Amino acid sequence: MSGRITIALDAMGGDNAPRSVLRGATIAKRRHPDLEFLIFGDEEKLAPMMKRLIRLRRSSTIIHAPGVVSADEKAATALRSGRNSSMRKAIDAVRDGEAAGVVSAGNTGALMAMAKVVLKTVPGIDRPAMASFFPTLRGETAMLDLGANIECSADNLVQFATMGETFARTVLGSLRPTVGLLNVGSEEVKGHEELREAHAILKESGLAYSGFVEGDDIAAGTVDVVVADGFTGNVALKSAEGTAKLVNEFVRRTFKSSLLAAVGYLFARRALIKLRARVDPRRYNGATFLGLNGIVVKCHGGSDALGFATGVGVARDMIRNGFIEKMVREFHALPAGEEGERPRPAQGPAIGLSAQPVSPS
Amino acid sequence: MSGRITIALDAMGGDNAPRSVLRGATIAKRRHPDLEFLIFGDEEKLAPMMKRLIRLRRSSTIIHAPGVVSADEKAATALRSGRNSSMRKAIDAVRDGEAAGVVSAGNTGALMAMAKVVLKTVPGIDRPAMASFFPTLRGETAMLDLGANIECSADNLVQFATMGETFARTVLGSLRPTVGLLNVGSEEVKGHEELREAHAILKESGLAYSGFVEGDDIAAGTVDVVVADGFTGNVALKSAEGTAKLVNEFVRRTFKSSLLAAVGYLFARRALIKLRARVDPRRYNGATFLGLNGIVVKCHGGSDALGFATGVGVARDMIRNGFIEKMVREFHALPAGEEGERPRPAQGPAIGLSAQPVSPS
Numbered sequence: 005m006s007g008r009i010t011i012a013l014d015a016m017g018g019d020n021a022p023r024s025v026l027r028g029a030t031i032a033k034r035r036h037p038d039l040e041f042l043i044f045g046d047e048e049k050l051a052p053m054m055k056r057l058i059r060l061r062r063s064s065t066i067i068h069a070p071g072v073v074s075a076d077e078k079a080a081t082a083l084r085s086g087r088n089s090s091m092r093k094a095i096d097a098v099r100d101g102e103a104a105g106v107v108s109a110g111n112t113g114a115l116m117a118m119a120k121v122v123l124k125t126v127p128g129i130d131r132p133a134m135a136s137f138f139p140t141l142r143g144e145t146a147m148l149d150l151g152a153n154i155e156c157s158a159d160n161l162v163q164f165a166t167m168g169e170t171f172a173r174t175v176l177g178s179l180r181p182t183v184g185l186l187n188v189g190s191e192e193v194k195g196h197e198e199l200r201e202a203h204a205i206l207k208e209s210g211l212a213y214s215g216f217v218e219g220d221d222i223a224a225g226t227v228d229v230v231v232a233d234g235f236t237g238n239v240a241l242k243s244a245e246g247t248a249k250l251v252n253e254f255v256r257r258t259f260k261s262s263l264l265a266a267v268g269y270l271f272a273r274r275a276l277i278k279l280r281a282r283v284d285p286r287r288y289n290g291a292t293f294l295g296l297n298g299i300v301v302k303c304h305g306g307s308d309a310l311g312f313a314t315g316v317g318v319a320r321d322m323i324r325n326g327f328i329e330k331m332v333r334e335f336h337a338l339p340a341g342e343e344g345e346r347p348r349p350a351q352g353p354a355i356g357l358s359a360q361p362v363s364p365s
Numbered sequence: 366m367s368g369r370i371t372i373a374l375d376a377m378g379g380d381n382a383p384r385s386v387l388r389g390a391t392i393a394k395r396r397h398p399d400l401e402f403l404i405f406g407d408e409e410k411l412a413p414m415m416k417r418l419i420r421l422r423r424s425s426t427i428i429h430a431p432g433v434v435s436a437d438e439k440a441a442t443a444l445r446s447g448r449n450s451s452m453r454k455a456i457d458a459v460r461d462g463e464a465a466g467v468v469s470a471g472n473t474g475a476l477m478a479m480a481k482v483v484l485k486t487v488p489g490i491d492r493p494a495m496a497s498f499f500p501t502l503r504g505e506t507a508m509l510d511l512g513a514n515i516e517c518s519a520d521n522l523v524q525f526a527t528m529g530e531t532f533a534r535t536v537l538g539s540l541r542p543t544v545g546l547l548n549v550g551s552e553e554v555k556g557h558e559e560l561r562e563a564h565a566i567l568k569e570s571g572l573a574y575s576g577f578v579e580g581d582d583i584a585a586g587t588v589d590v591v592v593a594d595g596f597t598g599n600v601a602l603k604s605a606e607g608t609a610k611l612v613n614e615f616v617r618r619t620f621k622s623s624l625l626a627a628v629g630y631l632f633a634r635r636a637l638i639k640l641r642a643r644v645d646p647r648r649y650n651g652a653t654f655l656g657l658n659g660i661v662v663k664c665h666g667g668s669d670a671l672g673f674a675t676g677v678g679v680a681r682d683m684i685r686n687g688f689i690e691k692m693v694r695e696f697h698a699l700p701a702g703e704e705g706e707r708p709r710p711a712q713g714p715a716i717g718l719s720a721q722p723v724s725p726s
Contacts, residue, residue, distance in 0.1 A: 219603025242580025
């Protein structure tokens, strides 16, 4: 559990880059002294900023990358012409073993496309998925796919379930996370055909599979891992985010609605600030691409330094707890995924055994 | 705009029936003195309860229906063997012109199946959809389909858009409601094929179509009507409900977390109670089946009297404002929906003209 962890940073991605990236890395370094960084970006812009960040400078190497992938660039364009971009070079560093993971707040589609091409998926996984975790009534729940795969087969969903289960063990520390498939009812006859097929496979798998769950089970924390196709997962995530914003705004207006309420706010202020910190979206900022031969964390485009630091923290935890090794082991136990053969999640004991953290390479 | 409105009530549907139904009807009658009721259910159970509800008794007729559709009954079973049920007889009363609409808190699937068979869809509409409205940052937004149709074609979505637009004009009073299609991004290339096809049709329609919207646009109130297939709409609705519950619970815990916070609560209490009333799910209790030759409102199974009264109020508003007549007019202007021909929403002027409330029959 000792040793340094090197993470590649795309310094030019995101609305507030490169400032938020450098400051975020500084915060992450303070939280996790075992971190070192390869910082990819425009050297001329980065160097003057780094001058003031002495602590960061000591544990970082700046690597010049002249190109920037813009926020609205098509993934295909970025793939073709972005070979000199900070994003691409940061991913290349993971492929080349120079860094154990990469963090970017840049263009999501471009990041996913480049990561897929450069890092490739783990054997047994057809498509990577985007995962994140959220506060719930019972703690935290992981959800995937959040938007990488609009159409998903039953096999994709089963693979997501296994990846998500490993993610929950690695990042949330659940020993035997429960897994649910997002549907519109808990009866077996509900939902799309792929869902029913995935349900049948998962019931026979060694996972702690809880069956179908519904939209309100996400925030209730009914299961540790919620699995959905990328379309459904994205809609659920954004509906939840929108509602949280709405209720927060209603509460804010309530405290401004009368003098008494304003006085009440003064008394409850400290507790309310704690609450805000607890549900601060910046605490849940890292969406992770699962299923690749390397850790890839995507921060919100609008991330500030704190948000970016959270993303770096997620990458660091996944590396420290051996996420990739665990996942490879899960999928290694499966049939090789030949034509017509269906990869199945590993049976019980294999999952139980791999619950111990694995030392990073 | 005068005259009595008769609504058929399924007195035996819902967890708290028949008490909540009778009490709910009493509240609705107080709010809307123009209401009269046909109350379907077990006469022996209803009669003693009605004794104490003098006001309701004067404006109601009890009609004996010996059967009850249970909460877990399959829709097909209810259709076959539920001809003497309170639910079925209440729907029959709408078909026979004895009531202008029906309200039930019973089994959703059975209600939809029976209503479809008995009332039939309006010419030009292939499938009915479930709609409701929700509080947003800008007022209220209607959303459909909330779960009646798991798989939807582009034509279904276009019909939902037109139905939803009429619903928003009728119930929310928007003069020219804006309509959005729920997707995972606003770019034209995003989402399932049916969505992109519906998008292309809606752009050419006379509706105030705003294009694709995302999950967080629902609570933001970006558009007046959010259109989705029943699977996506259901997941979005329930994710939002779950999140609202979560944030409310966090706020509740916050005020209990310290003495100062508890004191703060005392000061802000009145304002917070107002807030609770504002987002009270019982205010948003009526899901309406749109597209049928008759008004059908489904209340939550767990509705109490207030919740049921809200459902009755929605039915009453739709009848009073001539929802069915408006909808028939919208779809009348369209090609008859012959084989291979695609029904399209009416062009601009027709929609503008029908914005005036129409007298109920």
